[in-house]
Amino acid sequence: MLRRAGPSLRHFLLQRNISAGHSSCSREAKMSRPVQARRLEGIDKNIWVEFVKLATTYSKVNLGQGFPDFPAPEFLREALMRALSGGNHMLHQYTRAFGHPPLVKVLAQFFEKLLGRELDPMTNVMVTVGAYQALFCCFQALVDEGDEVIIIEPFFDCYEPMVKMAGGTPVFVPLRPNPPKDGKLMSSADWQLDPAELASKFSERTKAIVLNSPNNPLGKVFSRGELGLIAELCVKHDVLCISDEVYEWLVYDGKQHIRIASLQGMWERTVIIGSAGKTFSATGWKVGWVVGPDRLLQHLRTVHQNSVYHCATIAQEAVAQGFQRELTLYGKPESYFVQLPKELQQKRDWLVQSLDGVGMKPIIPEGTYFLVADISPFKSDVPDVPNSDEPYDSRFAKWMVKNKGLAAIPLSAFYSEAHKNSYTNFIRFCFAKEEATLKAASDILQKWKQEKTSS
Numbered sequence: 001m002l003r004r005a006g007p008s009l010r011h012f013l014l015q016r017n018i019s020a021g022h023s024s025c026s027r028e029a030k031m032s033r034p035v036q037a038r039r040l041e042g043i044d045k046n047i048w049v050e051f052v053k054l055a056t057t058y059s060k061v062n063l064g065q066g067f068p069d070f071p072a073p074e075f076l077r078e079a080l081m082r083a084l085s086g087g088n089h090m091l092h093q094y095t096r097a098f099g100h101p102p103l104v105k106v107l108a109q110f111f112e113k114l115l116g117r118e119l120d121p122m123t124n125v126m127v128t129v130g131a132y133q134a135l136f137c138c139f140q141a142l143v144d145e146g147d148e149v150i151i152i153e154p155f156f157d158c159y160e161p162m163v164k165m166a167g168g169t170p171v172f173v174p175l176r177p178n179p180p181k182d183g184k185l186m187s188s189a190d191w192q193l194d195p196a197e198l199a200s201k202f203s204e205r206t207k208a209i210v211l212n213s214p215n216n217p218l219g220k221v222f223s224r225g226e227l228g229l230i231a232e233l234c235v236k237h238d239v240l241c242i243s244d245e246v247y248e249w250l251v252y253d254g255k256q257h258i259r260i261a262s263l264q265g266m267w268e269r270t271v272i273i274g275s276a277g278k279t280f281s282a283t284g285w286k287v288g289w290v291v292g293p294d295r296l297l298q299h300l301r302t303v304h305q306n307s308v309y310h311c312a313t314i315a316q317e318a319v320a321q322g323f324q325r326e327l328t329l330y331g332k333p334e335s336y337f338v339q340l341p342k343e344l345q346q347k348r349d350w351l352v353q354s355l356d357g358v359g360m361k362p363i364i365p366e367g368t369y370f371l372v373a374d375i376s377p378f379k380s381d382v383p384d385v386p387n388s389d390e391p392y393d394s395r396f397a398k399w400m401v402k403n404k405g406l407a408a409i410p411l412s413a414f415y416s417e418a419h420k421n422s423y424t425n426f427i428r429f430c431f432a433k434e435e436a437t438l439k440a441a442s443d444i445l446q447k448w449k450q451e452k453t454s455s
């Protein structure tokens with residue numbers, strides 16, 4: 001019946017459009033009122049869109065965007081296969097909006113261990129579409145018009161536009177490098193906050209501080225002393241802490257990742273953000289979470305239920321099984337959370353050596369799978385353009401991918417517009433890559449170096 005009604009309905013709509021004066025021409029008529037919401041002003045550019053496109057077009061070796069090119073662990077892939085083809089067909093349907101019950105339950109158990117406090121899976125944990133959506137929920141739920149949010153530079157670039165979209169004002173405080181005097185390579189630990197400068201950014205307008213430890217892009221793992229200072233200021237000024245800990249397991253040289261929520265006075269004011277993408281080397285799954293007190297998470301749930309509402313059930317089920325495994329192997333050598341940082345530390349060391357070998361001085365990261373390197377010795381190949389609005393490192397990274405086929409991200413992409421020219425001699429590499437990829441990158445750099453010395 002419906003099929004027979006089709007043509008006549010089409011005919012009716014056509015007639016109606018014609019009689020209402022809709023021609024193909026008037027359909028293209030421009031609206032005269034502004035279409036863009038004011039909150040999008042100035043935040044339309046996105047570094048990843050531009051650099052991912054460049055990498056896709058030109059790169060032979062991509063050490064740009066942060067994702068592993070090695071497979072996710074077998075136990076996780078198997079868990080996904082089981083979820084997909086096992087007996088429970090309900091895994092193909094909606095699940096609980098704020099997190100698939102098995103996942104929030106195991107996350108609560110896991111974080112109880114890490115934080116040393118009891119957690120209610122239903123109120124202290126929420127699952128999000130990657131850490132990205134967790135961040136979005138935080139800013140939308142907790143930041144009001146006129147609120148200030150402190151962001152430590154360099155920072156994962158989305159913090160700034162997300163604060164602005166919520167009507168807040170980002171206030172930046174830099175990590176400042178103190179190069180070692182003995183000629184040794186710099187470490188991410190040599191980038192530090194100036195305590196007086198940090199304190200000067202807190203005021204009655206400050207609603208929150210964003211902390212990212214281990215930090216993308218530097219790989220800095222904040223020490224207990226540094227976290228203590230931030231915590232003290234948060235408590236003193238009654239400020240919230242949005243703690244982006246997506247690289248919590250990727251810490252090297254026996255360093256310890258300290259959770260700021262475990263410091264005195266911080267649990268009640270902190271939202272911890274995590275990502276299965278980073279934790280289980282499966283960035284495409286886009287499963288993330290927040291852990292925190294109900295008094296904060298209840299507002300994040302409001303944003304979640306009115307935006308995304310729900311994350312893919314099947315991916316949540318597989319991540320839950322991944323965490324179950326890790327819970328039973330906690331701290332043991334077979335644990336993925338023990339094995340992955342071990343493997344990544346070797347890759348880091350390999351890339352450090354190879355960059356140092358060609359004179360692109362690396363800043364040794366204490367955590368994450370990123371490494372920032374100094375491009376100064378290669379500057380003669382990409383001459384500076386005085387007074388250009390584009391920072392030098394950005395032009396360098398574009399030139400490098402187009403001419404050498406090696407993709408990396410300029411450090412200036414991790415600074416605010418006002419401070420994007422602070423450090424323009426650095427680019428960021430991702431070393432979560434197969435040996436062959438890292439070797440290919442090293443070959444490109446060595447060949448380049450040879451060409452330079454022979455010319």
Ligand code: PMP
Pocket residue numbers: 066129130131132133156212216244246274275276277278283286287288
């Ligand atoms: N925070 C930081 C610091 C990140 O580096 C990333 C990913 N690059 C995210 C959040 C987003 O994580 P996800 O892929 O889980 O959304």
